Amino acid sequence: MAKNTARVEDAYTTAHVRALTLLEDLHQIVEDMPAPDADHPINWEHVGSLQHLSERLKELKDFVAPAGE
Known part of the structure; x- marks a missing residue:
């Protein structure tokens, strides 16, 4: 059971970091869009x-x- 808990926690951490990275990337892309x-x-x-x-x-x-x- 402990092994499965460790795996799910690792998977969650990886997914969480990826989501935050994508949000940061999107934020930067929108910020960099040219003003008229x-x-x-x-x-x-x-x-x-x-x-x-x-x-x-x-x-x-x-x-x-x-x-x-």
């Missing part, structure tokens, strides 16, 4: 991409923290 200016004119494709990203992030948030919990 003369060199980076923003178009509706950019808006749609960010809206799509926001919807997917909301789905993930709702999955890990359902409303009311």
Whole structure:
């Protein structure tokens, strides 16, 4: 039983670190997106991409923290 507990704890730790790393990567990618200016004119494709990203992030948030919990 102790061996299984150690394996599940190791797997959880690995998954937790991976999730945090992915969150940090996504945060950096969004932070690095260009602000609208003369060199980076923003178009509706950019808006749609960010809206799509926001919807997917909301789905993930709702999955890990359902409303009311």
